[in-house]
Amino acid sequence: MANEEQIVKEETINEEVNQQEDVIVESEQEASIEKDDLTIANEKIADLEAKLAESENRTFRLQADFENYKRRIRLDQEAATKxxxxxxxxxxxxxxxxxxxxxxxxxxxxxxxxxxxxxxxxxxxxxxxxxxxxxxxxxxxxxxxxxxxxxxxxxxxxxxxxxxxxxxxxxxxxxxxxxxxxxxxxxxxxx
The missing domain is CATH 2.30.22.10 (Head domain of nucleotide exchange factor GrpE)
Structure with missing residues (x-):
């Protein structure tokens, strides 16, 4: 019986080790998934930041073009009046x-x-x-x-x-x- 008890203990220990290994594998998989999600999120952030910078640059150019247009119109009107x-x-x-x-x-x-x-x-x-x-x-x-x-x-x-x-x-x-x-x-x- 002592043998049987020892076998049961070993089986219990093996089951616990297997469970712990499963938990470790699952947490590694979750960490890997979280890492992939983080990488994807960082890539999306970088892409959005690039689009924002491009949009801001386009907006600044449009504002400068509009200011130049207003100045040309004002000068034309002044010349027409003069x-x-x-x-x-x-x-x-x-x-x-x-x-x-x-x-x-x-x-x-x-x-x-x-x-x-x-x-x-x-x-x-x-x-x-x-x-x-x-x-x-x-x-x-x-x-x-x-x-x-x-x-x-x-x-x-x-x-x-x-x-x-x-x-x-x-x-x-x-x-x-x-x-x-x-x-x-x-x-x-x-x-």
Missing amino acids: YRAQSLVTDILPALDNFERALKIEAIDDSAKSLMQGMEMVYRSLTEALANEGVEAIESVGKPFDPHLHQAVMQVEEADAEPNVVLEEFQKGYKLKDRVIRPTMVKVNQS
Whole structure:
């Protein structure tokens, strides 16, 4: 019987060892599953963080593009307001030129003199209205030639004049604020 008791004890011990081994295997499997879940979760977190960074970068770019767009629109509106009279001024300049040519004619009789006085008044009114809009004539004669302000239609060599200086003005040029509407047609000393 002592043998049988010992066998029963050994079997009980073996069963307990087997149970403990099963528990260890199960806990190892659970740990392995938890490790796999943790690895998957970490990969998902890294993927989501990358997507978030990309989304934030795209958002910053869109915000910068929108700010640039607003700035361009504001500058365009300011330019449109500043130069709103440009097309009208461009259309009026030939009439102004014709007035200047007509005013150079000398009146012989009284009716022609009164007509010239009326034309001078209209001419003055036009020039004042243009000046109120920011239009000014470009001064040229005696000044250095500037290709931004002048259009050289003739070059001559005069020894008594400085080189690259405007000698004569053929047609007046005009600026609207800081923009050249029409360059002055000039004769320039070449030497």
